[in-house]
Amino acid sequence: MDNTETANIRLLQNVKEITDFDASELDVYARLTEAQLLNKDHPEKGLFIAESPKVIERACSAGYEPVSFLVEHKDIEGEAKELLARFSQIPVYTAEYEILVKLTGYALTRGLLCVMKRRTLPTVEEICQNTRRIAILENVVNPTNIGAIFRSAAALHMDAILLTGGCSDPLYRRASRVSMGTVFQIPWTYFDKKISWPEDGMKTLRKLGFKTVAMALRDDSFSIDDPQLHAQEKLAIILGTEGDGLAAETIADCDYTVKIPMSHGVDSLNVAAASAVAFWELGRK
Numbered sequence: 001m002d003n004t005e006t007a008n009i010r011l012l013q014n015v016k017e018i019t020d021f022d023a024s025e026l027d028v029y030a031r032l033t034e035a036q037l038l039n040k041d042h043p044e045k046g047l048f049i050a051e052s053p054k055v056i057e058r059a060c061s062a063g064y065e066p067v068s069f070l071v072e073h074k075d076i077e078g079e080a081k082e083l084l085a086r087f088s089q090i091p092v093y094t095a096e097y098e099i100l101v102k103l104t105g106y107a108l109t110r111g112l113l114c115v116m117k118r119r120t121l122p123t124v125e126e127i128c129q130n131t132r133r134i135a136i137l138e139n140v141v142n143p144t145n146i147g148a149i150f151r152s153a154a155a156l157h158m159d160a161i162l163l164t165g166g167c168s169d170p171l172y173r174r175a176s177r178v179s180m181g182t183v184f185q186i187p188w189t190y191f192d193k194k195i196s197w198p199e200d201g202m203k204t205l206r207k208l209g210f211k212t213v214a215m216a217l218r219d220d221s222f223s224i225d226d227p228q229l230h231a232q233e234k235l236a237i238i239l240g241t242e243g244d245g246l247a248a249e250t251i252a253d254c255d256y257t258v259k260i261p262m263s264h265g266v267d268s269l270n271v272a273a274a275s276a277v278a279f280w281e282l283g284r285k
Contacts (some may be wrong), residue, residue, distance in 0.1 A: 014088060015076065018095040021103055026093065028115045029070050030103050034172055038118075046118035048171040050181075053079045056114045058181030065117045066090050070104075072097045072111030080112045118171065121189045124162060128208050131159035132234050133283045136205075138197070138250060139166035139241040140271060146170055147178025148272035149239070154182035156276060157283030158237075161188040164197045166241070198250040210236040214254035215278055216246050217268055221259040224281045229256065237278050239271055258282075 021030065028037065028047060039046045047067065050056045060066065060083075068091040071080050076094060084092060101107055128134060135158045140146055146168045153161055161170075167190070168175060170183040191201050205212055211232045222229065229235065238254065240246030245268075251257055260269065260277050269277070 014090060015092045015094055018093050018099060018103065025068065025091070026070075026103065028068070029093075029113060030105075034169065038169065043118065043120070047115055048118055048169075048176075049173045050114045050116055051108065051112070051173050051177045052110045053083055053112055055176055055179075055181040055184075056112065056116075057083060058184045059114070059116055059176075060086070062184035064119065064184065067115040067117060068093065069115075070094075070100065070108075070113040072100055072108065075111040079110055083112075113173075122187070124189060124191060124204055125208065127160045127162065127187050127189045128210075133158050133279075134160045134162060134210070134236050135275065135279065136162045136164075136201075136236050136238040137167050138164050138238060138246055140239065141166065141168050142242055143168045143172045143175035144178050145242060145270070145272045146172075147175040147180075147183070149275045150175070150179040150186060150188070151182045152272070152276040152279050154179075154186040156279035157285070158186065158279050161186060162236075163188065163190045164201070165190060165193055198247070198253050202250075202253045205236050208234075210234045211256065212236045212238060212254040213278075213282065214246050214251045214257045215239050215260070215274055216251050216257050217259060218251065218257045219259075221257040224258050224260055224278065226258075229258070229282055230284075235282055237275075237282055239275055239278070242271055 037047045037049065050059050066087055069084060070093050073094055073096055076084065097111060135153050137149065140149065150161065150170060170176065170188060176183045191197055195201055195204065202212060211234065213229065213235055215238060238246060238250060260274060
């Protein structure tokens with residue numbers, strides 16, 4: 001970094017050079033776990049970390065409030081410049097790339113992280129208002145799959161996403177990054193912890209007018225392009241955990257079981273890939 005860049009950084013009063021790895025304001029980036037950030041006991045104080053300018057921009061556009069930024073030196077006058085200018089009163093902690101990697105323990109995507117405040121999640125009933133196609137994720141635990149499913153759902157005509165309690169957090173850093181920020185563009189929420197899944201969850205979906213579709217590898221299934229499915233006014237497309245797929249009880253409770261036809265002896269798709277096929281076929285108007 002040359003002298004001009006150094007001078008420009010110092011002119012920004014909210015920019016602070018990292019000199020002490022043990023500084024308490026860096027705990028959120030260096031020492032707190034995802035569970036600690038989530039803060040289940042005091043959800044109103046929950047935080048999450050967003051990574052990369054595009055993801056952070058989409059979070060801000062959706063109304064999430066930034067707390068602080070962690071940015072590589074070169075990006076203060078680079079990709080992060082416009083974003084940081086919008087929030088000139090928010091602390092910006094900066095250092096060279098190698099120092100940031102040492103601090104966080106991982107390689108940064110495009111040199112920018114942002115700690116943001118969580119918001120109270122809406123209810124299932126609120127999320128499902130005026131929707132016709134929704135996705136339901138049952139115990140999908142891999143954050144990369146969560147992010148990929150959200151990206152497909154937002155792109156391929158899903159109106160909302162509901163998650164069971166066993167799913168990975170869509171605001172986990174890797175999930176939101178893989179989603180390219182679409183976790184901030186498509187409405188989503190968890191089923192209430194007081195509601196048992198699938199029993200009570202299915203009852204709620206039926207009260208809201210949805211026919212339920214289990215994506216499962218069963219011989220007694222409908223073809224994904226069956227006209228009956230397209231004729232339904234409201235469909236809830238349910239996808240299961242990696243490996244085991246949907247629970248037998250969930251499949252039994254669904255109105256339809258749907259299998260994606262495959263060739264070359266392939267017996268299954270990754271849940272993220274299967275979601276894209278299902279959303280495209282069943283989400284079209």
